[in-house]
Amino acid sequence: MARDSSAAASPTGRGIELVMLALAAVLTTGALVLVEANQEQSLTTDLLFVGLAYLVLFSLAHVAVRKLAPYADPLILPSVALLNGLGLVMIHRLDLAYAAQAELRGRPAPSELIGAQVTWTVAGLVLFAAVLFFVRDHRTLARYGYTAGFVGLVLLALPAVLPSSISEVNGARLWIRIPGGPGIQPGEFVKILLIIFFSAYLVQKRNLLSTAGRRFLGMELPRARDLAPLLAAWGLSVAIMVFQRDLGSSLLIFGLVLVLLYTATERISWMVIGLSAFAVGATIAYQLFGHVRVRVQIWLDPFEDYEGGGFQLAQALFGLGTGGVGGTGLGAGRPDLVPFAETDFIFASLGEELGLIGLAAIMLVYLVLITRGLRSALAVRDSYGKLLATGLSFSVALQIFVVIGGVTKLIPLTGLTLPFLSYGGSSLLANYALVAILLRISHVARAPLPQRPAQPRAPIAEASTELVQRPDPANRRGGTTPTPAGEPGPAPSGPGPAGPGPSGPGPSERGRSDHS
Numbered sequence: 001m002a003r004d005s006s007a008a009a010s011p012t013g014r015g016i017e018l019v020m021l022a023l024a025a026v027l028t029t030g031a032l033v034l035v036e037a038n039q040e041q042s043l044t045t046d047l048l049f050v051g052l053a054y055l056v057l058f059s060l061a062h063v064a065v066r067k068l069a070p071y072a073d074p075l076i077l078p079s080v081a082l083l084n085g086l087g088l089v090m091i092h093r094l095d096l097a098y099a100a101q102a103e104l105r106g107r108p109a110p111s112e113l114i115g116a117q118v119t120w121t122v123a124g125l126v127l128f129a130a131v132l133f134f135v136r137d138h139r140t141l142a143r144y145g146y147t148a149g150f151v152g153l154v155l156l157a158l159p160a161v162l163p164s165s166i167s168e169v170n171g172a173r174l175w176i177r178i179p180g181g182p183g184i185q186p187g188e189f190v191k192i193l194l195i196i197f198f199s200a201y202l203v204q205k206r207n208l209l210s211t212a213g214r215r216f217l218g219m220e221l222p223r224a225r226d227l228a229p230l231l232a233a234w235g236l237s238v239a240i241m242v243f244q245r246d247l248g249s250s251l252l253i254f255g256l257v258l259v260l261l262y263t264a265t266e267r268i269s270w271m272v273i274g275l276s277a278f279a280v281g282a283t284i285a286y287q288l289f290g291h292v293r294v295r296v297q298i299w300l301d302p303f304e305d306y307e308g309g310g311f312q313l314a315q316a317l318f319g320l321g322t323g324g325v326g327g328t329g330l331g332a333g334r335p336d337l338v339p340f341a342e343t344d345f346i347f348a349s350l351g352e353e354l355g356l357i358g359l360a361a362i363m364l365v366y367l368v369l370i371t372r373g374l375r376s377a378l379a380v381r382d383s384y385g386k387l388l389a390t391g392l393s394f395s396v397a398l399q400i401f402v403v404i405g406g407v408t409k410l411i412p413l414t415g416l417t418l419p420f421l422s423y424g425g426s427s428l429l430a431n432y433a434l435v436a437i438l439l440r441i442s443h444v445a446r447a448p449l450p451q452r453p454a455q456p457r458a459p460i461a462e463a464s465t466e467l468v469q470r471p472d473p474a475n476r477r478g479g480t481t482p483t484p485a486g487e488p489g490p491a492p493s494g495p496g497p498a499g500p501g502p503s504g505p506g507p508s509e510r511g512r513s514d515h516s
Contacts, residue, residue, distance in 0.1 A: 013074030014066050020078030021062055025055035028085030031330055035093045038331030054085060057125060064129040068136075069443035073376060076442065079369040080435055083420035084121060084428075086362065089330070090342070090349055091117050091423050097336035113342060113423055116182075120425035124432035131436035138440050142384045145200025152193030155186035156236075160243045173244045174415060187249045188430035191256065192437075195391035198257055201229065202264040203384045209265050233257035234274075238281045245291045248402050248414025254278055255398045256391055263390050299412040312339045316348035316407050327355030342423040344415065347407045362421075363400075370397045373438050379445035389441045392434050 029051030036043055058081045065072055092114045099109040135141065141148070159167040159174055166177040177183040202209070209229075237254035240246055258274040285292045294309060302310030302317070315338045322328065335341045335349030342349070351359050373393030377386050396419055403418050405411040417424050419431045 012066075012070045014062070014070065017065070017074035017077055018059070018062055020075065021058050021081055022055060024078055024082040024085055025051050025058070027082060028054055028089060031086065031089040032092065034329065035089060035096070035331040038329055039093075039096050041096070054088075057122065061125050061128060064132055065439060068129075068132040069439050071443045071447040072439040073372045073442040073446065075368055076372050076435060076439055079365050079372075080420055080432075082365055083362070083369075086350070087346070087418075087421035087423075088114065088117060088121070090335075090346060090353075090421070093331055093353075094336055094342050094349065096331075097334070101336060116425070117423055117428075120428045123425070124428040127429055128432040128436045131433050132440060135437065135440055138385055138388060138437060138444065139382060141196050141388070141437075142200040142203065145197045148193040149197030149201075152190045152197065153236075155193070156190045156240070156249075158186060174246055174249070182425055185424070185426035187246070188426040189433075190249075191252060191395050192392070192430060192434055194253060195256060195260070195388065195395060198229070198260050199384055199387035199391055202260055202387055205229075206264050206383070209261070229257065229261065231277075234277045234281060237278070238285065246415050247292070247295060247412060248399075248406075248416035251278075251402055251414070252395065252398055252416065256395055259394050259398075260387055260391050263387060295412040299406075299409065302409070312345065313407075313409065313413060315339070316345050317409065319348045319352035320408070323352040323355045325356045327351075327353050327358055329353060343417055344403070344413070344422070345407055346422045347404055347418055350421070363404075366396070366400055366419075370394075372442070376438060376442035376445045380441055381445070385441050385444065389438060392438050395434070396431075 029047060032047050032050060033043065035041075036047065058077070061077060061081075065077060095112045095114050099112075102109045159176060162173075162176065164173060167173045167175050169175050169183075174185050174187055175183045176186060233254050237250040240250040240253065254274070258271060261270045261274070262268070282292075286296060298305070298310050298313060302313040304310060306314050319333070319335060319338055322333065327333070330353050333349075333352040335352050338345045338348055347359070350362065354362075370393050373389055373396070377389035377393065380386055380389060399416055399419060402411065402414050403416050406413040417427045419427065
C-alpha cells in the first residue's frame with residue numbers, strides 16, 4: 001500500500017493557484033484605486049468590496065478546478081484572472097472618460113460598459129465550470145470531430161448569408177445581432193470547433209500525410225492527393241477575407257491549420273507550401289478587392305489619410321508614444337481619444353497609461369499562459385491531446401500577435417480582440433471554454449499514473465514450490481548445456497570438424513544419459 005499513499009500525496013499545486021489568485025485580486029483592486037484617485041473620484045470602501053467579490057468569483061472557479069481537475073496546471077487560471085481583472089479596470093477607466101466627455105459636450109452619459117463585462121465574466125466562468133464538468137476526458141472530443149467541423153463551418157458562414165443590418169459592423173460581417181439583445185460573434189467559437197476537428201482528422205490521417213513524396217531542394221514534398229486539408233483551409237481563409245472582409249479570422253484559421261499540420265507530420269515542407277499559398281491568395285485579394293487595399297494602404301502610411309481611415313491607427317500610435325517607458329499612470333492619460341479603445345485598441349489604451357514596462361508585464365502574463373499550455377501538450381501521452389493542446393495554445397498566441405501587430409503597425413489592422421482584456425462577451429465565453437479544455441488536458445498530463453497495490457508476500461508455509469533442474473555435471477567440467485533429443489548439439493569451440501568426437505558420446509548424448 002506504500003505506492004498508493006505516495007500517489008495520493010502527489011502535489012497538485014492547488015495551494016499555489018489560490019495564492020496567485022489572491023495576488024491577482026490585490027493587483028486588480030490596487031489598479032482600481034489608482035484609476036479612482038487619478039480621476040479625482042472619492043475613495044470608498046466599495047472598492048474593497050469589488051476586490052473581495054472578484055476574489056470570491058475566481059475562488060469558486062478554483063474550487064471547480066480542485067474538484068474536477070485537481071492535477072491541472074496551477075498557473076493557467078491565475079494568469080487568466082489577472083488579464084481579465086486588468087481588462088475590467090481599463091474598461092471602467094474608459095467609462096469614466098466617456099462620461100466626462102459627454103458632460104463637457106452637454107450630452108447624457110452613455111451606458112457603462114463595465115456592468116456588461118462583469119456579467120459576461122460571470123457567464124464565462126459558469127461555462128468554464130460546465131466544460132470541466134461535462135468533458136471528463138479530452139479524448140471524447142475526438143468522437144465528435146467531424147460534427148464539430150461541420151458546426152464550425154456553418155457558424156462561420158452564417159454572418160455572410162444574413163442581412164447586413166444584423167451581421168455587419170464597421171464593414172466586416174462577423175456578427176449575429178439579436179434585436180433588442182446582445183450580439184454574438186460566432187468566429188470566436190469557430191476556432192475551437194475547427195481545432196477539435198483538425199486535431200481528430202490529423203490523428204487519423206497522420207501516417208498518410210507523413211508519407212514521403214518527391215524530394216525538391218532538400219525537402220520531402222507531400223503527394224498531390226495529400227494536399228486536400230491544406231487546400232481546403234486556404235480556400236476557406238480566402239473566402240472569409242473576401243465575403244466577410246475579415247483579415248484577422250482569415251489569418252488565424254489558416255495559421256492554425258498550418259501549425260497543426262506541421263505538428264502532426266514534422267515536415268517543414270508543409271510550412272513552406274502553406275506560407276507560399278497564403279502569400280499568393282493575399283496578393284490576388286489585394287488586386288481584386290478594394291477593402292483589402294484600404295487596409296494595406298492604412299498600414300503603410302496611416303498619416304496620409306489622417307482625418308479618414310488612418311485616424312484610428314494614428315491616434316493609437318500617438319497614445320503609445322505618449323505613454324513612453326513608464327506610462328502616464330492609470331487614469332491619467334487620454335485613451336478615450338482612440339476609437340474603439342475598449343475593443344480592438346485596448347492594447348494602445350493600456351500602453352498609454354502603463355507604458356512599455358506595463359505592456360511588457362502583460363505580455364509576460366500571456367507568455368506564461370501560452371507556455372503552460374504548450375507544456376501540457378508536451379507532457380500529455382496521447383497524440384490527440386498533444387495536437388489539441390498545441391492548437392488551443394497557438395490560437396491564443398496567434399491572436400495576440402495579430403492584434404498587437406495591427407495596433408503597433410507591424411501588420412495590417414484586423415478585427416480580432418485581445419483575449420480576456422478586450423470588451424466583448426463572445427470573446428470571453430469562447431476563451432474561458434478554451435482554458436477549461438486546456439486545464440483538462442494538463443490534468444491528464446500531470447496526474448500520476450494508476451498503480452496496482454503491492455501484493456503482500458505469502459508465508460513460507462503457503463508459498464508454492466518450483467521445480468529447479470539439477471545442473472549438468474558436464475557444465476561443472478566446462479561442458480555445454482544439455483540439448484533436447486532430436487536437436488543437433490552446438491558446434492565445439494575448439495578446432496576440428498563439427499559433431500561428436502571419436503572418443504565418446506557428444507554433449508547431447510551425455511545430457512540424455514545424466515537424466516535417464
